[in-house]
Amino acid sequence: MIWQQLQSLAGSYPLALRGLGMTVMLSAISLVLGTLLGFGLGILRTGGNRLISSVIGAWVDLIRGTPFLVQIFLIFFILPEFGIELDAFTAGIIALTNLAACFICEIVAAGIRSVPTGQVEAALASGLSRWQRMRQVVLPQAMRIVLPPLVGQYVLLIKDSSVVSAIGLTDLTRVGWLVVQRVPNGLLVFFLVGVGYFVVCYPLIMLARRLERRMGAAHGEVQL
Numbered sequence: 001m002i003w004q005q006l007q008s009l010a011g012s013y014p015l016a017l018r019g020l021g022m023t024v025m026l027s028a029i030s031l032v033l034g035t036l037l038g039f040g041l042g043i044l045r046t047g048g049n050r051l052i053s054s055v056i057g058a059w060v061d062l063i064r065g066t067p068f069l070v071q072i073f074l075i076f077f078i079l080p081e082f083g084i085e086l087d088a089f090t091a092g093i094i095a096l097t098n099l100a101a102c103f104i105c106e107i108v109a110a111g112i113r114s115v116p117t118g119q120v121e122a123a124l125a126s127g128l129s130r131w132q133r134m135r136q137v138v139l140p141q142a143m144r145i146v147l148p149p150l151v152g153q154y155v156l157l158i159k160d161s162s163v164v165s166a167i168g169l170t171d172l173t174r175v176g177w178l179v180v181q182r183v184p185n186g187l188l189v190f191f192l193v194g195v196g197y198f199v200v201c202y203p204l205i206m207l208a209r210r211l212e213r214r215m216g217a218a219h220g221e222v223q224l
Contacts, residue, residue, distance in 0.1 A: 008183045009192070012175075019175030020196050026171065027158045027200070029093055034100025034157070035150075041101060042108025043134065056105065063102040068163050071095050076167045092164040100157050107149050111142035148215055151208040155201045162197070172196050 045056045063071065076091040086094070115138050123137040165174035176193035180186050 002185075005183050005185050005188065009179065009189070012179045012182070015170075015175050015178065016172070016192075016196070019170055019172040020200075022170055023158070023161055023172040023197075024200060026089075026092055026096060026164060026169070027161050030096035030100055030161070031154055031157060033093070033097040035104055037097065037101035038104025039108050041105035042112065045105060045109045046112045060102045060105055063099060064106075068095070068099055068160055069166060071099065072163055072167060088164070088167045088169045091167060092161075092169055096157060096161055096164070099160065100153070103153050103156075104150065107146055107153060108142070111146035112138055114145050115141045144215065148208055148211040151204055151211060155204045155208065158201050158204070159197060 041056050041060075045053050047053070072091065072095040075095050076086060076088065079086060079091075119137055119141070120133060123133040128136065161171060162173040165171050165177065168174075170178075172193055176190050180189045183189055
């Protein structure tokens with residue numbers, strides 16, 4: 001029996017590769033867009049304008065405080081009620097980008113706030129413009145703090161991308177559901193699905209761990 005199941009699984013590898021490719025493509029596009037948008041929102045959130053900061057903060061809290069499944073359902077099923085038709089791929093990209101941007105916004109804002117005020121004041125006294133202070137003084141220092149949690153957030157986003165299977169996208173998780181209809185061994189099938197996600201996430205996990213060690217060494221912490 002198990003041999004027949006393994007043979008059936010081996011015959012499903014083209015579908016599994018297609019699902020893995022969809023997961024990687026969705027995650028990569030969302031990570032790039034979410035990072036760009038998140039950095040922009042993070043800079044605006046710490047820019048000194050209370051109204052803008054409050055609006056961004058309210059949106060970030062709303063997204064972080066609601067299930068991602070609900071968010072993607074709203075984008076895919078509710079927006080067409082207002083005349084905005086989206087295919088599943090576009091809806092998935094928008095939902096994942098928005099989720100990534102909100103979390104990255106808070107990471108970037110925390111990094112910017114961690115830069116000592118004295119250095120910002122020294123840059124101001126040197127006659128640097130606001131953008132020059134941000135680009136030459138604040139962001140280079142904030143990046144050293146931001147990088148480890150940023151990479152960790154990337155790992156979480158890749159795992160969250162499994163939710164797009166709920167709107168019909170043939171990602172790795174949906175491939176698992178399709179295969180389990182032919183191979184009635186859910187434990188084995190979804191174990192292999194988990195391995196697929198692990199293969200994608202593990203390099204990022206190692207990168208985050210390495211960055212954390214560098215950060216710890218820079219602050220004179222003892223690494224065990």
